[in-house]
Amino acid sequence: MNRTVLSWLLPLAVLVGLASHDLPAHRDTVELLLVMAVIAAGTPAAYVAVMQALRTHKESRQRAVRRAFDRMLQADEKARRDAHLLLQREPSGLPHRLQAMQGGGLGHWDLDVDRHCLTVHSPFQQAPLLLQGTGQQPASLWLQVLHPDESAALTRTLTAVIQGDLTRMEFEHRLPLPQGGWGWVLSRSTLIDWDESGRVRRVVGAFLDVTDQRRLRLNLEREKALFDAGDVLLFKYALTGDRQILAMSGNAARILRQKSPSWSGVGLTTDAMAHPEDLPRLREQVRATIERQEHEFQMSVRMKTGDGMWRWFSLHGVIARQDDRPVLHGYMLDIHEQLQMLTVQEQENLHLEWLVERLEKARGTALTLQRVTDLLNSARNETEAAVIVQQAAEALLPGWHGALSIGRDGRLYVLGRWGCPPAMLEPFHLRDCWSLRRNKSHTYQCGGCDALCLHLTVDEDPIPASICVPLSTTGDAIGAIHLFAPHEMLPQELREAEELAGRLAEGVKSALASLRLRDEMAEPSA
Incomplete structure (x- = not known):
């Protein structure tokens, strides 16, 4: 390679390698320059210089990594300390948030x-x-x-x-x-x-x-289910405008016996629900409650059911305001069967009271008859006996008119009267009285099939009902008790009076027979 190139490439590579610890981002470029310098130098001294530069570069990289790692550890430790202090400041170990x-x-x-x-x-x-x-x-x-x-x-x-x-x-x-x-x-x-x-x-x-x-919500649903399964009918009704039903509970169709299970009654008026005779009472009750500034009332009304019948309900109403308008809300209870049971019970109570009254009356009658018998047995003559019979008849049959006839020589003479009895023949023959003829009590009521006794001379119209009871012992006619009703009598009332007169006659005839026997026994000694 050219000495000129080598002269500037090798020092540059060494210098860059020595400074590479400050240029970590360019470490790949530094390593490439050092390798090129070794190839270009081709001498042992250059090789030694390049290798020294590579070692220096490697050591600088390791120092940079260690410094970065230390900074990460320090930051993590600080974060842990901050978190620990934050948790210590919280009594429950959780952040405030x-x-x-x-x-x-x-x-x-x-x-x-x-x-x-x-x-x-x-x-x-x-x-x-x-x-x-x-x-x-x-x-x-x-x-x-x-x-x-x-x-x-x-x-x-x-x-x-x-x-x-x-x-x-x-x-x-x-x-x-x-x-x-x-x-x-x-x-x-x-x-x-x-x-x-x-x-x-x-x-x-x-x-x-x-x-x-x-x-x-579950409690409300349970309560609603209980209401729907029970016999309490909840309602809300508008007191102004069209006066329509605003709401009814889910059991309305069942309680009011409607054919459709989804029937709710919403939109209907009270005219279509309440009985015509009860509707005025209901409206008057609502009006009076508002005027008295009260809020609640209770009454019984009849409501029309799906089968066309009228059933009694006990209505408990509360008057309130909704959207600044008066509304009536409350509940109704079906009391139809209870009222029927009460009616039966009242009838039974009335019958029981009637029985008690009859027993008391029978007891009083027995005591009266016993006193009358005692008095008659102590009477000195028939005139005293007639007064005792009169008082007894007025006590036992109040309001009735009557007379007591006594037989002498085949004829009967009126010995005592009480009230205003009709005129009678006096004396009259035994055969003129049907009771003496038949030897049993005889009743007459106008319009009936009984015959009027011949000893009566009645010109009234209608002729009052009469009862004649014979006083006979062993075929001997002692006399008769004649009773006349104060007004028109029912057949049952006439039968009860006849029975009572017969009980009185039993005691009277025995006493009169004893009195007559005493008189007959006393005549020879006189």
Whole structure:
């Protein structure tokens, strides 16, 4: 090679090689110049110089690498110290931001698609380690902690996001609670990183603790289901404008016996629902409640059902304002069967009261008859006996008119009267009274088929009902009791009066027979 070229190429290569530690970006050029210098020199001295330059170049490169590595270590150590100090300042070991998010029921997650890693910060305080965000976890491991009922559906939705079929995700699912059990979260996500081909590389999302809201919603759904399954009908009704039904609970069709299960009653008026006789009462009750500045009332109304019948409901109404307009809302209970049962019970109670009244009356009658018998047995003559019979008849048959006839020598003479009995023949023959003829009580009622006794001289129209009861012992006619009704009597009332008169006659005839026997026995001694 030309000595002139060598004269400037070799020193240049050596000088550049010695300075290459300050030009690390041009190390490839330096090495090339040194190799060219060795080839051009072709002498041992040049070779030694070039090799020395190469060693110097290599050592300078190693020193530069060491210095860069030391700077990286120093920066990493500083970052670790800062992080350690930050964690020490936090009592829970979490940054303020994460604590604030947890305090507000918020959490977040970060999915690295390329590495299949997921970092999760749970919205629940003191969450399990897997959900504390202390480090990245395999996505498959995190999916294992999800509730089995939502794991498959959430995995499909998240896969659709990763594949680019969805750009956003919103999903309600459960996460494990620290104390055991499950808490509900609302998870929303978005895409934040793609590669040059458009493939998703990173997805981030946020958790919102909706456990309380979920429980409240479930409670409301349960209550609604209970209402729909029960017999309480909720309603809302407009008190202005067209006065239409605004809303009814889901059990309206069943309670009101409508044919269509989807029947709701919305849009109907009370004219089409309430009984015409109850509608004025309902409107008056609402008006009076508003005027008294009250809010609640209760009443019973009849509502028309789908089968065309009218059923009784107990209506509990509350008057309120909605959009500055008065509305009536409340609930109704079907009380139709209860009212029917009450009606039957009331009838049974009335019958029982009637029986008790009859028993009391029968007891009083028995006591009266017993006193009458005792008095009659103590009477000195027939005149005293007639007064006792009169008082007994007025007590046992109040309002009735009557007379007592006594038989002498085949004829009957009226011995006592009470009330205003009709005129009678006096005396009259035994055959003129049907009761003495037949020797049993005889009743007469105008319009019936019975015959009127011949001893009555009645000119009234209509002729009052009458009862004649014979007083006979062993075929001997002692007399008769004649009773006359104060007004038109029902057949049942007439039969009851006849029975009572017969019981009175039993005691009277025995006493009169004893009295007559005493008189007959006393005559010879006189």
